Amino acid sequence: MTPSRIRTLVFVLIFIGGLIIGFFGLRTLRAFREFGGHRPPPAPSAPDAERGQVEIDVNLIREWMTVPFISKTYHVPANVLFDALGIPANKNRGKSLKRLNKEYFPQVEGFVLEKIKAAVLAALANQPQQMQENPQSTVVPVMPTLGP
Amino acid sequence: MFEWLLTQIINYGIPILGAIVLLGAIGIPFPGTIIVIAVGAFCRQGFLSWPLTGLIALTCVVLGDCLSYAMGFYAREPVLRRFSDSDKWIQAENAFQRWGGMSILLTRFLITGLAVPVNLIAGTGNFPFRRFLLYDLAGETIWIFGYGGLGYLFGPQWEAVGTFLSNISGLLLGLLLLGVGIWLGLQRLRLMTATEESG
Numbered sequence: 001m002t003p004s005r006i007r008t009l010v011f012v013l014i015f016i017g018g019l020i021i022g023f024f025g026l027r028t029l030r031a032f033r034e035f036g037g038h039r040p041p042p043a044p045s046a047p048d049a050e051r052g053q054v055e056i057d058v059n060l061i062r063e064w065m066t067v068p069f070i071s072k073t074y075h076v077p078a079n080v081l082f083d084a085l086g087i088p089a090n091k092n093r094g095k096s097l098k099r100l101n102k103e104y105f106p107q108v109e110g111f112v113l114e115k116i117k118a119a120v121l122a123a124l125a126n127q128p129q130q131m132q133e134n135p136q137s138t139v140v141p142v143m144p145t146l147g148p
Numbered sequence: 149m150f151e152w153l154l155t156q157i158i159n160y161g162i163p164i165l166g167a168i169v170l171l172g173a174i175g176i177p178f179p180g181t182i183i184v185i186a187v188g189a190f191c192r193q194g195f196l197s198w199p200l201t202g203l204i205a206l207t208c209v210v211l212g213d214c215l216s217y218a219m220g221f222y223a224r225e226p227v228l229r230r231f232s233d234s235d236k237w238i239q240a241e242n243a244f245q246r247w248g249g250m251s252i253l254l255t256r257f258l259i260t261g262l263a264v265p266v267n268l269i270a271g272t273g274n275f276p277f278r279r280f281l282l283y284d285l286a287g288e289t290i291w292i293f294g295y296g297g298l299g300y301l302f303g304p305q306w307e308a309v310g311t312f313l314s315n316i317s318g319l320l321l322g323l324l325l326l327g328v329g330i331w332l333g334l335q336r337l338r339l340m341t342a343t344e345e346s347g
Contacts, residue, residue, distance in 0.1 A: 006336050013329030020322030024315050031312035060304045064151035069158045073193055073304065096155040 056124055058117040063098035063110075070116060076123040084119035085112060150179050154186060162201055166208035173212025174219070175264045180209075181295055182310045188299020189306035198300065206285075206292050213267050213284045220271020227272050241273045248275045249283045256287025257294060 061070060067089075071078035082089040087104050095103070101112040156164045165187055172180040184205070191198035244251070248270060255263040270280050298313075299306040 003336070006332065010329050010333040010336065013325050013332065017322050017324070017326030017329055020318060021326060022322075024318030024322055028312065028315040028319055031308060031315050057304070062151075064154045066155060066158060069195070072195070094155075094159045096151070098151070 058120050061097075061113065061117055061120070063101070063113050064096050066094060066096055067100075067116070068093050070120065074120045074124065075127070076120050080123055081116055081119050084122075085115055150182070153178070153183060157183070157187065158190065158195060161196055162204050165201065166204050169205050170208040170212040170215075173209050173263070173267075174216045181260055181291070181313070184292060184295045185299035185306050185309055185313075188296035188301075189303050190299075191296070192300045192303045198296075202292055202296060205296075206288055209288050209292065210281070210284055213263070213288070214281070216264050216267035217271040217277070217280055220268035221274070222271075223268075224272050224274065240269075244269055244273045244275060248273070249279060252280060252283040253287040256284065257291040260291070 056074070058074075065073075067081050068078050070076070071081060078093070079089060082092065085100065085104070087100065092100060097112045097116060101108075101110065105111040153164075153168060157168075165183070168178050168183060169180055172178040187196065187201060187205070188198075190196050191201055248266075251262075251266050252270060255266045269275075295313075298309050302309045
């Protein structure tokens with residue numbers, strides 16, 4: 001390789017490397033800061049005194065989750081959540097929120113997710129000892145009129 | 149696909165996880181690392197037992213790696229018939245015999261995208277199976293318990309861990325490029341100084 005080509009290669013590598021470092025460095029910093037905003041609940045093996053704490057950040061609920069999974073994570077009975085959706089628990093326990101939305105409320109995208117968040121928040125509000133931190137608020141959706 | 153896999157894991161647990169990591173190890177493109185992080189979080193939340201989950205996931209992924217090693221091993225004859233005369237093939241085989249252990253170890257948890265090609269090369273290149281298994285087991289233990297441990301540590305925040313790790317990978321790539329650039333620049337500078345001194 002000629003000296004001028006090596007010089008060009010060095011500049012290109014340093015320039016692109018610097019750009020990538022800047023881009024991913026900022027993203028890494030932002031991702032790292034996200035950790036500080038939330039303290040996870042104690043592990044099942046944690047001392048008894050801490051076991052009263054449960055997850056309260058409803059913004060961590062995702063559409064791939066099932067109702068029993070959310071029920072166990074947030075310590076809210078599954079039947080309360082199914083009642084909030086107005087659908088039977090039978091046959092629906094293994095379905096994700098996304099699938100429930102598709103089957104029962106296809107006309108409103110994300111309805112099941114928002115309804116579940118609201119139901120969890122309402123249930124947690126009735127358990128004041130677990131609300132040591134402020135729960136994340138969510139918009140309570142309007143119930144659609146249709147459904148199979 | 150990824151979200152569907154997560155739903156199946158929380159519904160059916162360890163058998164699905166075992167199948168995912170085994171199929172991933174023989175080349176099916178599943179997002180294995182992020183799933184391992186998520187499973188670590190599920191263990192923390194009490195949905196899965198971490199010692200059993202870790203043990204079965206480790207067994208399945210090592211089994212998958214052995215299968216892809218075997219694919220390379222049994223494809224050795226046709227591959228050799230075609231390439232054995234080439235100098236590059238011999239060089240590559242020698243290099244793998246020398247550096248293969250480290251390649252196997254690092255591709256288990258750091259450059260996971262290259263794990264399957266490395267398994268195939270190890271099998272084709274007749275890399276000793278016992279050594280392969282030793283490095284594979286060490287690397288996969290780091291992968292399962294290291295990444296799973298991060299998920300366990302951060303619990304429901306595992307998604308942020310995944311984002312953080314993918315950004316760290318980008319950062320490492322940038323550092324690598326910068327490092328190579330600086331190294332090449334310094335080499336060039338030394339060469340120029342040496343030429344000036346001798347001239």
